[in-house]
Amino acid sequence: xxxxxxxxxxxSALNRVKGMMFDWSLNPYMGCVHRxxxxxxxxxxxxxxxxxxxxxxxxxxVKVNVVEVLRRELARAxxxxxxxxxxxxxxxxxxxxxxxxxxxxxxxALADAHNSFSIITRGPLIVRDVDVLAEAARRANVSVTFxxxxxxxxxxxxxEPSTAHPRQRLRALKTLVDAGVKASVGMGARTLxxxxxxxxxPRQGAGEAAAGKGQRAGEGIRRPRPP
Numbered sequence: 001x002x003x004x005x006x007x008x009x010x011x012s013a014l015n016r017v018k019g020m021m022f023d024w025s026l027n028p029y030m031g032c033v034h035r036x037x038x039x040x041x042x043x044x045x046x047x048x049x050x051x052x053x054x055x056x057x058x059x060x061x062v063k064v065n066v067v068e069v070l071r072r073e074l075a076r077a078x079x080x081x082x083x084x085x086x087x088x089x090x091x092x093x094x095x096x097x098x099x100x101x102x103x104x105x106x107x108x109a110l111a112d113a114h115n116s117f118s119i120i121t122r123g124p125l126i127v128r129d130v131d132v133l134a135e136a137a138r139r140a141n142v143s144v145t146f147x148x149x150x151x152x153x154x155x156x157x158x159x160e161p162s163t164a165h166p167r168q169r170l171r172a173l174k175t176l177v178d179a180g181v182k183a184s185v186g187m188g189a190r191t192l193x194x195x196x197x198x199x200x201x202p203r204q205g206a207g208e209a210a211a212g213k214g215q216r217a218g219e220g221i222r223r224p225r226p227p
Contacts, residue, residue, distance in 0.1 A: 003033050003060050005096060010063040013070035013106070014084065022085040022118070026070065028102035030061040032090040033162050060096055067105035074113040083116040083141065093123025104129050111136035120145045120186060122163045124172040134179045145186040146173050 015025045063069075073079060086092050092103040107129055110117050117136070119126070126133075126144065136142045146169045150156055156166055176183040 003031075003058055003096075005060050005062055007062045007064045009065040010069055012073070013063075013066050014073050017085075017088070020085075020088070022083060022088070024082055024084045025088040026066075026084050026086045026106060026117075027089045028063055028066045028086075028092055028100075028106055029090045029094065029096060030063070031059055033060065033094050033096075060094075062096060062100055063102065064100070066102055067109055070106055071109045071112075074109060074115060081113070081115050083118060084110065085118050085120075087120040091121050091123055092119060093121045093125040095125075097123070098125055104132060107132045107136060111139055114139045116141035118143045118145070120147060122147050122160065122169060124164050124168045127172050127175045130175060130179045130181065133176065133181045137181050142181060144173075144176055144181060144183040146170070146183065147186045149187055 013026055015027070017023055017025050086103070086106065092106075097103050107117075111132060117140070121144070133142060133144070148166045148169050149159070151166045156163075170185075173183045173185065
C-alpha cells in the first residue's frame with residue numbers, strides 16, 4: 001500500500017515542547033513512512049485515537065506553507081533564538097522531502113536568521129542540503145544525528161522496514177563531516193537483546209565514516225544503556 005500525501009497548511013511552524021531535552025521542535029511533515037517498529041510517536045498516535053498499527057505511516061501530512069510561517073515566527077521580536085530540534089516527531093528527510101523540499105526551505109530560513117538547530121534523521125537525502133548545512137554551521141550551532149540502531153541486516157529489515165540501509169546513513173554522515181558539519185550517530189533504540197557484536201558494529205562503522213577528520217572510532221557516538 002502506497003502512502004497518501006495530504007497537502008495542508010499549518011498555522012504555526014515552531015512547537016513549544018515540555019519534558020524533552022529541547023524546548024522547541026519543528027516538523028515539516030506529520031506522519032512517517034519509515035514505520036520503525038520501536039518509534040515512540042506510535043504511542044502518541046494511540047492516545048490521539050489515530051492508527052498506530054500497520055496503518056501507521058500510510059498517511060502523511062505535508063505542511064505546504066511551513067517555510068513562510070517559520071520565517072514569520074523567526075522574525076518576531078519576542079523570539080529569543082533558542083535552539084530548534086528538527087525531526088522529533090517525523091523524519092524530515094523521508095522520501096516526500098525529495099519532492100516538496102520543505103526541510104531545505106526551513107534550514108535556509110534558520111540559517112538566514114542565524115538560529116541554532118539540530119536534526120535527527122534516517123535519511124541519506126540530507127546530503128543534498130550539505131551546502132545549506134555548512135553555511136548554517138558557520139552562522140550558528142548546528143548538529144545532525146543519524147539514527148542507526150544496528151548494522152545487522154536482519155534486525156534492520158525487521159525493525160526499520162522502510163528506511164535506507166544503515167551503511168548509506170554512515171556514508172551520508174561522512175559527507176557532512178567532510179563539509180565541516182557536526183554529525184554523530186544516535187543508537188537510542190534497543191529493541192532486541194542483540195549479541196555483543198551489535199553494539200560494536202555501529203561503533204566501528206561510525207569510526208570509518210569519520211576517518212580523515214582526526215576522529216577516533218566511536219567519537220561523537222551516543223551509546224545506549226545496556227538492555
